Amino acid sequence: QVQLQESGPGLVKPSETLSLTCTVSGGSISRYYWSWLRQPPGKGLEWIAYIYYSGSTNYNPSLKSRVTVSVDTSKNQFSLKMNSVTAADTAVYYCAKDMRSVYDVHRGWFDPWGQGTLVTVSS
Amino acid sequence: DIQMTQSPSSLSASVGDRVTITCRASQSISTYLNWYQQEPGKAPKLLIFAASSLQSGVPSRFSGSGSGTDFTLTISSLQPEDFATYYCQQSYSSPYIFGQGTKLEIK
Numbered sequence: 001q002v003q004l005q006e007s008g009p010g011l012v013k014p015s016e017t018l019s020l021t022c023t024v025s026g027g028s029i030s031r032y033y034w035s036w037l038r039q040p041p042g043k044g045l046e047w048i049a050y051i052y053y054s055g056s057t058n059y060n061p062s063l064k065s066r067v068t069v070s071v072d073t074s075k076n077q078f079s080l081k082m083n084s085v086t087a088a089d090t091a092v093y094y095c096a097k098d099m100r101s102v103y104d105v106h107r108g109w110f111d112p113w114g115q116g117t118l119v120t121v122s123s
Numbered sequence: 124d125i126q127m128t129q130s131p132s133s134l135s136a137s138v139g140d141r142v143t144i145t146c147r148a149s150q151s152i153s154t155y156l157n158w159y160q161q162e163p164g165k166a167p168k169l170l171i172f173a174a175s176s177l178q179s180g181v182p183s184r185f186s187g188s189g190s191g192t193d194f195t196l197t198i199s200s201l202q203p204e205d206f207a208t209y210y211c212q213q214s215y216s217s218p219y220i221f222g223q224g225t226k227l228e229i230k
Contacts, residue, residue, distance in 0.1 A: 045159075045167065045210055045221040060218040061124075094166055100214070108214030109157040111169035111178065 002027040004095050004114035012089075012121050018082040022095030022114060029053050029076045033098035035110055036069060036080045038091040046091075050098045050108075051078055085121045092116040125149050125213050129222035135230040140201045144225045146194045146211035155215040156194045158187055161224075162207045170209075171196065201227075 008020035022034070036048040049059040051069045059067055063082070071078040082089060096110035126149040136142050146156065154174035159167035169178045171187035174194060184199040198205055206229050211222040 044223050045212070047212075047219040047221070058217055062218070099172070106153075106155045106214055107173075108155070108219050109169055109172040109212070110159075110167075111172075113166035113168075116166050 002097055002112060004097065004112060006093060006095050006114045006117040008117060008119070010118060010120060012085055012119060013123050014086055014121055015084055018080070018085050018089065018093075018119055018121075020080045020093055020095075020117065020119070022078050022080075024076045024078075024097075029071065029073055029078065033100050034071070034078045035096050035098040037094045037096060037110065037113075039094070039116075040088075040091040048080065048082075048093075050100070052102075087121050090119065090121045092118050124218055125152060125216060125220060127211055127213055127220050127222040129209075129211055129225050131225060132223065133226040133228065135228050136201055137230045138201050138203060142198045142201055142227065144196045144209055144211075144227075146189075146196070146222050148192045148194075148213055148215075151191045152213045152215035154190045155213060156187075156189065157212045157214060158185075158196045159210045159212065160205075160207050161210065167210060203229075 003025045005023045012018045030053045033050050033052050035050040039045050049069045051057045066083050068081045094113050094116045096113040100108045128147045130145050156174045158171040161167040170181050175187045186197045209225045
């Protein structure tokens with residue numbers, strides 16, 4: 001049973017860079033896609049980006065200029081960096097296994113999810 | 124971008140009721156529509172994928188239907204643990220947008 005766990009600072013200053021890591025346990029990160037999503041307090045869900053274990057990526061155009069995702073297969077981890085953050089980036093950030101495959105990119109549902117980590121942007 | 128609109132935004136119902144939540148896409152997404160349940164303070168949980176396929180371990184009282192632009196999530200007989208927020212999500216094309224959510228509350 002694959003499990004995911006987000007880690008990183010819970011407080012980031014405005015204009016600085018948010019950095020989070022997702023550690024995958026109970027299975028290999030290889031041969032799968034992995035996504036980052038977020039949810040501002042009291043609001044809905046937003047997909048941020050996905051990454052394939054090989055390193056290929058796809059970003060939400062609304063965030064693409066500020067976001068970088070990367071993967072470290074040796075550590076079974078993938079990461080999110082978001083620069084120039086503002087208060088609008090305050091949210092619970094989730095990592096999730098993305099069920100798409102190279103044979104069917106439409107299988108883009110997310111399961112399972114990490115428990116989420118709240119990142120607050122404030123000085 | 125494909126926009127997803129859920130209705131209603133909130134719903135009050137009683138244990139044992141049959142409940143239907145609707146999700147409409149701004150253009151055809153075939154059957155690439157997924158449903159999630161989110162309890163307060165928890166991560167979303169996948170219920171239904173590809174419009175009508177029940178995720179393993181999800182009770183059979185949950186069902187999904189639809190294709191093209193109109194989709195429904197039905198709970199045949201509400202149980203106390205079903206009171207939560209439900210989201211639809213299209214996986215047809217990037218960006219993979221979610222509906223705004225439907226909060227299901229106890230009447």
